[in-house]
Each structure stands twice: as structure tokens, then as C-alpha cells.
Amino acid sequence: MKLTIISGGLREPSSTRLLADRLAAAVTREFDQLGDPAVPSVVELRPLAHPIMDTMLTGFTGEALEKAFEEVASADGVIAVTPAFNASFSGLFKSFFDVLPEQTLADMPVLIGATGGTERHSLVLEHALRPMFSYLHAIVSPRPVYAATSDFGTRTGSALAERINSAAADFARLLRACGPRTRHEVGEDDLATMQRLLSDT
Numbered sequence: 347m348k349l350t351i352i353s354g355g356l357r358e359p360s361s362t363r364l365l366a367d368r369l370a371a372a373v374t375r376e377f378d379q380l381g382d383p384a385v386p387s388v389v390e391l392r393p394l395a396h397p398i399m400d401t402m403l404t405g406f407t408g409e410a411l412e413k414a415f416e417e418v419a420s421a422d423g424v425i426a427v428t429p430a431f432n433a434s435f436s437g438l439f440k441s442f443f444d445v446l447p448e449q450t451l452a453d454m455p456v457l458i459g460a461t462g463g464t465e466r467h468s469l470v471l472e473h474a475l476r477p478m479f480s481y482l483h484a485i486v487s488p489r490p491v492y493a494a495t496s497d498f499g500t501r502t503g504s505a506l507a508e509r510i511n512s513a514a515a516d517f518a519r520l521l522r523a524c525g526p527r528t529r530h531e532v533g534e535d536d537l538a539t540m541q542r543l544l545s546d547t
Contacts, residue, residue, distance in 0.1 A: 347377055347382065347383075347384040347385070347422050347423065347521060347526075348384070348385050348387070348420060348421050348422050348423075349370060349373060349374070349384050349385065349386040349387070349421060349422070349423050349424070349425060350386075350387055350388075350389060350417050350418050350420075350421035350423075350424050350425075351366045351367070351369075351370045351386055351387070351388045351389065351424075351425045351426075351427075352366075352389045352391065352418070352424060352425070352426040352427070352439075352442070353366040353388060353389070353390050353391065353427055354391045354392075354426075354427065354428040354429060354435070354436050354438055354439035354442070355390075355391075355392060355427075355429060355461075356392060356429060356436060356438065357392075358392070360392075360429075361429075361461045361493065361495065361498060362427050362428065362429045362460075362461045363390070363427075364498065365427050365459050365461050365491065365493045365510075366388075366425060366427040366459065368507075368510050369425050369427070369457060369459055369491060369510055369513065369514060370386045370388075370425055372510050372511055372513075372514030373386075373423075373425065373457070373514045373517055373518055373521075374386060375514070376514050376515055376517075376518035377518060380522075384521075387417055387421075389414045389417050389418065391438050391439060391442050392438070393410070394410060394411055394414060394442070395438055397410050397411040398411065398438065398441050398442055398445055399441070401445045402441060402444065402445055407445070411445070414442075415446060415447060415450065418446065418450055418451070419447075419450050421454070421527070422455070422521060422524075422525075422526055422527045423454065423455040423456070423457070423517070423520075423521045423524075423527075424451070424454055424455070424456045424457070424484070425456075425457045425459070425517075426439075426456055426457070426458055426459070426475075426479070427458075427459040427460065427461065428459075428460050428461075428470075428475070429460070429461050429462065430460045430461065430462035430467035430470040430492075433467060433469060433470055433473065433474070434470055434473075434474045435460070435470060435474050435475060435478075440478070443478065443482065449483070450482075451479065451482040451483060451484040452482070452483040452484070453483065453484075453485060453524070453527065453528075454484045454485065454527060455484070455485045455487065455517065455520045455521050455524050455527075456479050456484040456485065456486050456487065457487040457490070457491075457513060457514075457517040458471060458475045458476065458479065458486060458487070458490045458491075459471075459490060459491040459492070459493070459513075460475065460490075460491075460492050460493075461492070461493045461494070461495075462492070462493075462494055462495075463494065463495050464494050464495070464496075465492070465494045465496075467492070467494075468492040468494075470492070471490040471492055472490075475490070476490070485520065485524065487513065487516055487517045487520050488516055488520075489509075489512055489513040489516045489517075490513065491506075491509050491510055491513045493506055
């Protein structure tokens with residue numbers, strides 16, 4: 347099972363990356379217990395900020411961004427985590443999915459997560475992230491994870507660990523139910539549609 351972790355953290359070190367890594371580790375443990383190893387890879391968006399903007403402005407995708415797209419397209423499941431700003435995802439996070447080729451996430455199991463300064467941003471999961479991934483035809487795991495600054499390195503950290511483990515168990519079940527993913531190639535779909543149209547005429 348191939349997992350791709352998309353981290354939209356804007357700083358180094360980043361609490362967003364920390365949450366993404368903890369989610370990935372928990373999902374990997376779930377598969378290890380079943381004797382079915384999961385192989386994770388990470389797409390860090392911060393180094394891709396300029397290529398993403400260049401693609402939005404010119405329509406041309408560079409090598410680094412193409413590699414990131416391939417990591418996502420070849421995955422059986424995605425863990426996507428963003429920092430929250432003004433009750434929504436970051437602009438960098440949204441821009442990556444704006445330039446991601448169409449149908450890349452179709453039928454892709456996705457576990458969503460977010461980080462923010464306080465708990466009041468937690469609605470970003472249901473009001474912004476879940477609708478966006480549903481629009482992209484992903485299969486969004488039912489239990490997302492939000493982590494506030496107070497969840498890291500304090501007594502409330504155990505509550506975050508419980509949320510992570512519960513979300514990982516749900517996501518692992520979703521991945522097993524979906525099984526290995528068949529990629530959706532837009533070019534092939536367009537070719538098949540054109541062939542049908544030509545045969546009708």
C-alpha cells in the first residue's frame with residue numbers, strides 16, 4: 347500500500363508537518379499489525395511554492411512539480427494536512443490542488459488534517475477541506491484530525507494521540523476496503539470519448 351503525505355506547512359520546523367508525520371506513522375502501524383506494510387512518501391509544499399505559482403501564471407509545469415504530481419497520482423491513499431488561516435486552508439495548499447492535473451484524486455482515499463493556533467479553527471476540516479476533496483472526487487475518510495498549538499507538548503497531547511490513532515484506524519479500514527487504486531488518466535479518458543464519438547458518426 348503506497349501512501350503519499352501532503353504537508354502544507356509554511357515554516358521549518360512545522361506543526362503541520364509534525365501532525366502529518368504522526369498520522370502517517372499511525373496508519374503505517376495499522377498496516378504493520380496486519381502484516382501488510384504501507385510505504386509512505388512525503389510531498390512538502392513549502393519548497394514548491396515558486397513552481398506552483400509559476401504554473402498558475404504560465405501553465406507550464408517544472409520537473410519538481412511534475413515529480414510531486416506523480417507521487418500523488420501513484421498513491422493508493424493520501425494524507426493531506428494544512429495550516430488553518432481565517433477558518434480556511436492556506437493559499438499554498440489550495441494552489442497546489444488548483445494546479446494538480448484533473449482526475450488525479452478521483453476515487454482516492456484521503457485522510458484530512460489541519461493545524462492552527464486555537465481550537466476555534468477546527469471547523470476548517472468540515473467547511474473547507476472536506477468540500478474541496480469531495481469536489482475533486484476523492485473518498486474522504488470520515489474522521490479528520492485537527493491539532494491546536496496547545497495539543498503539542500502539553501498534558502492534552504494524549505488526547506491528540508487518541509484522535510490520531512482513531513483516525514488512522516478508520517483510514518486503514520477505508521484503504522483496505524478500496525484496495526489498490528487504479529489511476530485515472532485524463533488523456534486516456536478523452537481518447538476513449540473521442541473514439542466513441544467517431545464510431546457513432
